[in-house]
Amino acid sequence: MSEFLQFVASGVGQGAIYGLVGVGFVIIYNVTGIINFAQGHYLMLSALAAVSLREAGLPAVPALLLAIVAGALAGVATDRLVISPARRHSTLTLIILTVGVAIAVEGLALLIWGVNPRRYAPFTAGPPLEVGGAALSRQTLWVLAVTVAMALALWWFFQRTVVGKAMQACAMNRDAARLQAINPAQMSLYAFTMAAAVAGVAGVVLVPITSAYYDMGIPFGLKGFTAAVIGGLVSPFGALAGGLLLGVAEAVAVGYVSSAMAEGVAFAVLALMLVLRPEGLLAQVRTRWA
Amino acid sequence: MSQPLLAVRGLRAAYGRIQALRGVDLEVHPGEVVAVIGANGAGKTTLLRTLAGLMPPAGGTVLLEGRDVTGRPAEEMVRLGVALVPEGRQVFYGLSVWDNLVLGAYHRRGQADLRRDVEEVFALFPVLAQRRRQAAGTLSGGEQQMLAIGRALMARPRLLMLDEPSLGLAPKVVRDVMGRLVELRARGVTVLVAEQHARAALAVADRAYVLERGRIALAGSRERLLEEPAVRAAYLGRRALRTGAAADEKADTGAPLTMSEE
Numbered sequence: 313m314s315e316f317l318q319f320v321a322s323g324v325g326q327g328a329i330y331g332l333v334g335v336g337f338v339i340i341y342n343v344t345g346i347i348n349f350a351q352g353h354y355l356m357l358s359a360l361a362a363v364s365l366r367e368a369g370l371p372a373v374p375a376l377l378l379a380i381v382a383g384a385l386a387g388v389a390t391d392r393l394v395i396s397p398a399r400r401h402s403t404l405t406l407i408i409l410t411v412g413v414a415i416a417v418e419g420l421a422l423l424i425w426g427v428n429p430r431r432y433a434p435f436t437a438g439p440p441l442e443v444g445g446a447a448l449s450r451q452t453l454w455v456l457a458v459t460v461a462m463a464l465a466l467w468w469f470f471q472r473t474v475v476g477k478a479m480q481a482c483a484m485n486r487d488a489a490r491l492q493a494i495n496p497a498q499m500s501l502y503a504f505t506m507a508a509a510v511a512g513v514a515g516v517v518l519v520p521i522t523s524a525y526y527d528m529g530i531p532f533g534l535k536g537f538t539a540a541v542i543g544g545l546v547s548p549f550g551a552l553a554g555g556l557l558l559g560v561a562e563a564v565a566v567g568y569v570s571s572a573m574a575e576g577v578a579f580a581v582l583a584l585m586l587v588l589r590p591e592g593l594l595a596q597v598r599t600r601w602a
Numbered sequence: 603m604s605q606p607l608l609a610v611r612g613l614r615a616a617y618g619r620i621q622a623l624r625g626v627d628l629e630v631h632p633g634e635v636v637a638v639i640g641a642n643g644a645g646k647t648t649l650l651r652t653l654a655g656l657m658p659p660a661g662g663t664v665l666l667e668g669r670d671v672t673g674r675p676a677e678e679m680v681r682l683g684v685a686l687v688p689e690g691r692q693v694f695y696g697l698s699v700w701d702n703l704v705l706g707a708y709h710r711r712g713q714a715d716l717r718r719d720v721e722e723v724f725a726l727f728p729v730l731a732q733r734r735r736q737a738a739g740t741l742s743g744g745e746q747q748m749l750a751i752g753r754a755l756m757a758r759p760r761l762l763m764l765d766e767p768s769l770g771l772a773p774k775v776v777r778d779v780m781g782r783l784v785e786l787r788a789r790g791v792t793v794l795v796a797e798q799h800a801r802a803a804l805a806v807a808d809r810a811y812v813l814e815r816g817r818i819a820l821a822g823s824r825e826r827l828l829e830e831p832a833v834r835a836a837y838l839g840r841r842a843l844r845t846g847a848a849a850d851e852k853a854d855t856g857a858p859l860t861m862s863e864e
Contacts, residue, residue: 474711477701481694487656488692490676491685493709493757 317446319567320560325452325521327559328459329355332514333536334543334551335466336507341545342483343503344496345403350390350413351511352533353421358383358512359524360421363430372435380512386417387508391501399497414529421526429523451520458517459552462510466548469506479503511536531575538582544592554593605668607632607792608653608684608761613662615645615652622648624816625662630761635783635793637803639837640813646796647689649813650765653794654686655679666761681709685759689766691750695739699730702738702749706756716756723752726782744775751782761792768799780806800837804828812837 333351340348362379366372390413395406435454440447470476482489482499490496514532515524522528536551539558543550558581565573585592606629615623622645630636640646651657653664655676664672666682674682685706694702703720710716724731727748733741738749747767754762764783768776776799783793783806796813797803804810810827812820820830827833 474704474708477697477705478708480697481705484694484696485692487676488688488694489705490656491654491680491688491692492705492753493677493680494705495677 314445315567316564317444319563321443321446321448321452322567323560323563324556325449325455325559326562327539327556328455328552329514329518329532329555330535330539330558331552331555332459332462333511333532334539334555335462335548336511337537337540338543338545338548338551339479339507339510340503341540343479344395344406344500346395346406346410347537348390348504348507349407349410349533350386350417350529351507351536352531353414353417353529354383354386354508354511355515355518355532355536356421356524356526356529357386357417358515359432359519359528360425360430360526362516362519363432363524364425366432376516379516380509383512383515384505384509387504387506387511388501390508391504395500395504396497414533418527418529421529425524425526427526429525430519431523432519434520435517449521451517455517455521458513462513463549463552466510470548475502534582535578538578538585541582541585541590542593546592550592557593604631606630606665607667608794609665609668610653611663611665613649613652613664614660615648615657616660617648621660622816623652623659626813626816626818628811628818628821630792630794632760632792633787633790634808635787635795635806637800637807637810638794638796638813639800639803639810640796640798641836642798644813645816646798646813647765648816650686650763650794650796651688653679654684654763656686677709680757680759683758683760685754685757685762687747687750687754687762687764687767690769691743691746693738693741693746693749693753695737697738698735699738699741699749700734702753703730703756706753707758709757719756719758723755726755726785727752743770744772744779747771747775747779748782751779755786755791759791761794762786764793764795766796766798768797768802776802777805800833804838 333355336351337347340346358379361382362376365375365378370378390410394409394413398406398409434451436450438450440449441453470480478489478494479499479502481492482494482496486496535558539555540551542554542557558578561581562574562577565577608630610626610628613623613626614621626649638646638649648657652659655674655678658673662672663670666684671679671682694705700720703723704716707716707719729745730749730752733745738746741749751764767779771779780802783795786793795803795807804824804827807824809823811818812827812833820827820833
């Protein structure tokens with residue numbers, strides 16, 4: 313039992329990251345209809361930027377904040393330079409364009425940072441903490457705390473601000489939103505920026521755990537997408553829950569079977585979800601954003 | 603007469619190669635309630651969607667107080683004072699009544715007087731006040747129609763356009779909704795309403811246009827159209843003229859009108 317708890321403890325940290333990436337998929341998909349395959353790449357950019365900014369001598373807090381801004385700017389660039397000019401084309405074309413963005417960003421990262429993983433010290437030094445018989449690394453606690461903070465911030469944004477409501481309205485009925493002077497192009501920009509910023513946050517809290525490397529965008533993007541699909545692709549909070557579920561499933565499979573299982577679990581869960589329950593495990597929260 | 607609030611000249615619109623509007627001329631003057639009546643597929647929805655900026659016109663001009671606004675997108679038309687209550691209401695189902703209304707004033711967001719405007723909508727439609735926290739999707743059809751009108755009013759339009767407000771509503775509710783249009787005119791709102799339900803529309807309109815296969819087939823004051831034999835036959839239903847509201851349903855089918863030139 314304590315072994316199982318340990319797997320859960322090591323899974324929730326990763327899972328929270330998948331969830332944060334998944335939130336971005338949900339936001340962009342709902343507002344624009346696009347599945348953004350560059351989603352994991354914003355995480356990669358922010359993670360690598362954090363390492364470089366810290367190495368350049370910046371104190372930790374500004375380095376991390378600037379790294380998140382860098383990820384968010386990549387989202388702005390995706391919308392303004394790629395999606396917005398191609399807006400007249402079909403959604404499928406736009407989705408394929410995001411694959412192009414992902415490849416381009418990864419190539420750029422390879423040129424800038426090279427192939428070697430980069431390390432970043434945990435935010436707080438010290439031994440793991442004992443929680444109910446399982447050891448939780450201090451960085452995992454950071455990840456969980458930041459994830460909770462992000463969830464609260466998103467809830468506040470979508471439930472309490474007019475712009476958040478406008479984004480929901482645009483997701484529910486684009487024509488009706490336009491009739492209220494809500495500009496879908498602007499909502500698209502907001503969606504890409506937010507999604508990239510949330511992925512960026514995930515990137516900087518993750519980097520002390522996994523290190524940062526130029527081709528981490530695809531695996532994290534895939535797992536974020538799986539998390540979003542588990543949540544039914546309609547609810548940011550469903551995506552967060554889906555991420556935690558996926559992270560724990562992965563850790564359990566690795567622990568009981570083999571570390572070679574890690575990648576397979578996400579693919580298997582994604583395939584099963586799309587075939588058996590494409591509406592998500594949490595279908596009743598459809599169209600609810602909180 | 604004064605300068606028209608809205609003047610439409612030779613407006614054309616098409617879906618691919620299918621012509622939906624083949625040169626529509628119409629005018630709406632400040633303070634009027636103008637109806638566009640016509641059968642299903644006559645082009646009423648296309649006309650209003652084009653005027654609202656949801657569809658680009660294929661030709662013609664749209665003047666708002668003499669200013670050329672042809673082809674402006676919906677986001678801009680709302681700011682210019684043209685609001686549309688779309689066909690089928692299209693309220694934001696997952697959002698509360700209150701949120702729907704606040705989004706109606708999206709381009710004025712942050713302004714201090716929004717709350718007062720919401721209260722004014724509640725005064726016009728008291729049922730919405732009782733349901734302010736309820737999700738719009740849980741409202742009845744008539745309540746949703748009132749919410750859609752209230753949402754459009756939140757933009758403080760000079761011209762309020764309504765597309766088929768009677769659709770799917772019980773006759774009593776239709777009369778209620780139409781009655782509100784008269785109330786709105788008293789408050790200085792100019793109204794352009796497209797209706798298949800000619801009887802309901804003519805009951806409140808000052809003037810009306812009959813739209814047929816993308817063209818204006820007939821135009822005139824309410825009194826004139828109510829007298830027009832072709833309108834009576836095609837849109838009001840012969841039986842309806844004798845038995846009043848009993849044949850409301852029948853009128854909805856509106857067979858094509860064999861033009862008044864005859």
